[in-house]
Amino acid sequence: MTETGPIGLVAPPISRRPPFALLRAVVRYRLARVGLGIIAALCFLAIFAPVLAPHSPYHQDLHGALAAPSRVHWLGTDNLGRDLFSRLLYGARVSLFVGIVSAAVSAALGVVTGLFAGFKGGAIDAIIMRVTDAFLCFPPLIFILAMSAALGPGLHNVILSFALFGWTGFARITRGQVLMVRELPFIEAARSVGVPPRRIMMRHILPNIMAPVLVAITITIGTAILVESGVSFLGLGAQPPTASWGKELRVGFAYLETTPLFSIAPGVMISLAIVSFNFVGDGLRDALDPRLRGLG
Amino acid sequence: MGKYIGIRLAHSLVILAIVIVLVFIIARLIPGDGIMAAMAGSVDLHDAQVVERVRHQFGLDQPIPLQFAVWIGQFVRGEWGTSIGTGENVLDMFRSRLPITLELFFGATLWSLAIGIPVGIIGALKRNSAVDVCLTAGTIVGVSIPVFWEAILLIYVLSVVLPIFPPSGYVPFSENPLLNLKAMVLPSFVLGTHSGGLLARYVRSSLLEVLGQDYIRTARAKGLSEPAVVARHAMKPGMIPVVTVIGLSWGGMLAGAFFVEAIFAIPGLGRMGVEAIFQKDFPVVQATLIVVSVNVLLVNLLVDVLYGYLDPRIRVRP
Numbered sequence: 001m002t003e004t005g006p007i008g009l010v011a012p013p014i015s016r017r018p019p020f021a022l023l024r025a026v027v028r029y030r031l032a033r034v035g036l037g038i039i040a041a042l043c044f045l046a047i048f049a050p051v052l053a054p055h056s057p058y059h060q061d062l063h064g065a066l067a068a069p070s071r072v073h074w075l076g077t078d079n080l081g082r083d084l085f086s087r088l089l090y091g092a093r094v095s096l097f098v099g100i101v102s103a104a105v106s107a108a109l110g111v112v113t114g115l116f117a118g119f120k121g122g123a124i125d126a127i128i129m130r131v132t133d134a135f136l137c138f139p140p141l142i143f144i145l146a147m148s149a150a151l152g153p154g155l156h157n158v159i160l161s162f163a164l165f166g167w168t169g170f171a172r173i174t175r176g177q178v179l180m181v182r183e184l185p186f187i188e189a190a191r192s193v194g195v196p197p198r199r200i201m202m203r204h205i206l207p208n209i210m211a212p213v214l215v216a217i218t219i220t221i222g223t224a225i226l227v228e229s230g231v232s233f234l235g236l237g238a239q240p241p242t243a244s245w246g247k248e249l250r251v252g253f254a255y256l257e258t259t260p261l262f263s264i265a266p267g268v269m270i271s272l273a274i275v276s277f278n279f280v281g282d283g284l285r286d287a288l289d290p291r292l293r294g295l296g
Numbered sequence: 297m298g299k300y301i302g303i304r305l306a307h308s309l310v311i312l313a314i315v316i317v318l319v320f321i322i323a324r325l326i327p328g329d330g331i332m333a334a335m336a337g338s339v340d341l342h343d344a345q346v347v348e349r350v351r352h353q354f355g356l357d358q359p360i361p362l363q364f365a366v367w368i369g370q371f372v373r374g375e376w377g378t379s380i381g382t383g384e385n386v387l388d389m390f391r392s393r394l395p396i397t398l399e400l401f402f403g404a405t406l407w408s409l410a411i412g413i414p415v416g417i418i419g420a421l422k423r424n425s426a427v428d429v430c431l432t433a434g435t436i437v438g439v440s441i442p443v444f445w446e447a448i449l450l451i452y453v454l455s456v457v458l459p460i461f462p463p464s465g466y467v468p469f470s471e472n473p474l475l476n477l478k479a480m481v482l483p484s485f486v487l488g489t490h491s492g493g494l495l496a497r498y499v500r501s502s503l504l505e506v507l508g509q510d511y512i513r514t515a516r517a518k519g520l521s522e523p524a525v526v527a528r529h530a531m532k533p534g535m536i537p538v539v540t541v542i543g544l545s546w547g548g549m550l551a552g553a554f555f556v557e558a559i560f561a562i563p564g565l566g567r568m569g570v571e572a573i574f575q576k577d578f579p580v581v582q583a584t585l586i587v588v589s590v591n592v593l594l595v596n597l598l599v600d601v602l603y604g605y606l607d608p609r610i611r612v613r614p
Contacts, residue, residue: 031433133307134314137589137596139551142569146581149573150325226442230555233444234570253448253559257456264452267445274440282436 025287032283038276046092055083057090057243066259075265079251084262088269090243095225095273098155102224103217105163110170111213115201117171118178129175132168140165144227148236155244158228158237166220173216177209215284222277229270245270300604308597312590319585320364323578371586377579381571386583389568396466397564400487400556401549403480405542407488408495411438413538415492416499420534421526423504431496438493444555447486451559454482464561483560487552491545498537506534543599547592 026032045052054074061081069076075084117128135143147161181187182205190204229246231237238244245266252263351357355366370377376386419431455463461482467475506512507530515525553566561567565584572580 030429031436130310131314133311134318134589137311137315137547137592138585139547139588139592141551142554142585142588145554145570146322146573146585147325149576149581150322222440226440229442230444233442233555234558235574249445249448256448256452260452260456263448267442267448271437271441271445274442275437278436278440279433 026280026283029283029286031279032287035276035279035283038272039280042092042096042273042276045089046096049086049089049093053083053086053089055086057082057087058241059083066255066262068259069261076259076261078248078262079255084248084265087243087248088245088265091245091248091266091269092273094155094238094242094244095228095270098159098228099221099225099273099277102159102162102166102228103220105159106166106220106224107170107213107217109163109167110172111174111206113167114171114174115178115206118175119182119197119201119205125175128171132171135165135168138165140223141227141230145231145234145236148231153236153239155228155238155242158231162224162227166224169220170213170216173212174209177212178205181205181208211288215281215288218277218284219281222274222281225270225273225277297604301601304597304600304604308593312593315589315593316368316586317364319582319589320367322585323582324360367582371583376583379572379577379580381575381577381580386579389580390565390583390587393563393565393568396562397550397553397557397566399469399480400484400553400562400564401546403484404487404491404549404552405545407485408490408492408542408545409538411489411492412495412541413499413535415496417503417526419496419500420503420507423500432500435493435496438489439497442555443486443490443552444559446489447482447556447559450482450486464559466560466562479560479562483556483562486556487549490552491541491548494545495538495541498541499534502537503530503534506530539602540599543595544592546595547588550588550591 027036054072059082061077063081064073064077065079065081067073067077067081073083073085075088078084078087113128117125143165144158144161147164148157151157151161187200187204190200195204228237229244229249232244232246233250235250238247240247248266249263249270252259252261252266255262348357355363358366374387376390378384379386379389382389415431415435419428419435422428451463454461462475462479465479467479469476507526512525512529515529516522520528550566550569553564554570555566556562557564557566558570565587568580569584571577572584
């Protein structure tokens with residue numbers, strides 16, 4: 001903070017901000033720093049799981065089932081004798097993949113709808129907003145659970161169900177931002193020199209509303225990881241032999257008294273992942289909100 | 297005020313209509329007719345005549361818009377159909393399970409108030425201190441960790457390692473009040489921590505905002521002690537979000553109840569919902585979705601009206 005003061009780093013909502021400045025602004029928040037660290041570590045584990053895992057996550061050894069932690073199996077084994085540590089590493093792939101893809105699809109659908117609603121206004125806007133209002137009446141988990149039950153088991157259906165619900169939040173945020181930005185002088189200027197509406201939307205409005213969308217994406221990744229593990233915990237979502245943390249937790253629960261690590265360890269991973277995305281999302285929000293600058 | 301309530305009400309009715317259509321669509325999404333899927337075990341699906349009879353019995357051979365109209369009409373009259381899984385009347389199923397879930401929610405709300413208000417106040421008064429950072433981290437963790445894992449952890453610590461509470465099961469209050477309360481401690485705590493964390497964060501930021509107001513400076517300037525300033529002047533306006541968070545958290549609690557009731561084997565609405573979803577028992581799924589969303593809709597309406605009453609500025613621009 002020696003060369004650039006906080007004001008220079010976290011500019012008001014209407015301005016383009018180089019991504020690195022944003023990252024630097026976020027890093028000033030202690031909890032966000034912790035979150036970024038955990039996310040980086042999880043990504044590392046997920047990417048290099050095949051190299052890091054001491055065993056195959058699918059190799060069964062029924063004689064060595066439910067073993068306690070040892071030098072061979074660092075966290076012990078599951079009910080089919082598979083190495084728990086290796087399965088947790090591979091589980092990071094599932095969770096991060098589902099989390100990121102769900103959030104990305106939701107954001108893409110929602111931002112386009114929101115842009116459209118905010119820019120067009122009128123009846124289209126009113127209809128889209130009432131539909132998002134209706135979606136907000138369902139608790140996300142219940143809606144997504146019902147949807148994935150209707151669509152059938154499998155991770156792709158979890159992602160699909162999530163996106164069918166998740167777009168609403170992004171649409172609302174985007175629309176609100178568009179309503180603010182479209183009245184600004186530079187949009188009027190663009191319009192007066194004859195820039196076509198589509199180009200105004202994509203080139204002039206979209207870049208200026210990305211900040212809150214970014215916050216929402218971060219938090220949505222955490223939510224999607226939670227939803228995936230929840231749906232898999234209840235038995236939909238990931239199917240055997242996929243190493244999903246939620247699934248692992250579910251199976252491990254049955255053996256809680258004898259091998260507590262079997263259910264506790266996957267829970268630690270799920271919680272770490274969700275908490276870290278929430279920490280970063282929180283830091284981002286504070287960094288982007290000029291009103292909170294003084295309060296911290 | 298009357299006009300404001302009228303507009304809000306009309307608004308809610310439009311949303312309700314969309315909600316109902318959405319629920320109908322979800323129920324019809326179940327591949328190959330929900331009923332056929334659910335009946336696969338009990339009737340011979342290869343016999344075309346049997347299939348036709350069952351489809352006719354449930355009205356599935358009618359055009360979709362007609363099915364929709366018939367369904368709405370029955371729902372409004374309280375004919376929620378019979379469960380495919382248990383054969384029970386769906387409305388009766390709700391009636392018998394509702395009190396159990398309400399008890400759970402009541403306990404959870406107590407927990408969340410007991411956690412959220414003190415934590416929020418301390419965070420606001422000691423803002424940016426080490427205590428505040430720890431509490432903020434704690435609330436984010438409380439909001440983030442999945443209910444099902446929290447439940448399992450607590451069962452492990454307080455039922456397996458230290459056998460204080462029963463790991464699962466439900467005893468009706470009328471049968472044994474003490475055992476009933478004992479069995480409810482862990483489930484309601486697990487449900488309550490989530491909204492408690494949320495509440496703490498809202499109380500903290502709302503109190504911080506109030507503490508920055510001019511009249512608080514006036515109160516300090518006239519020589520009031522800090523506890524008096526907080527207790528007499530800041531607390532009341534700072535507590536407005538409590539109403540909102542508690543109201544709105546009930547929808548989230550029902551989602552939590554899906555897991556908590558399944559894990560602790562409590563025969564409430566949540567467990568009924570999970571079972572119905574898995575058995576593709578779509579009369580029950582439909583009814584659950586509608587009850588949940590109408591509940592959220594009503595709470596939202598209530599909060600809106602309450603805010604309009606508390607803050608006249610909101611009434612002007614609904």
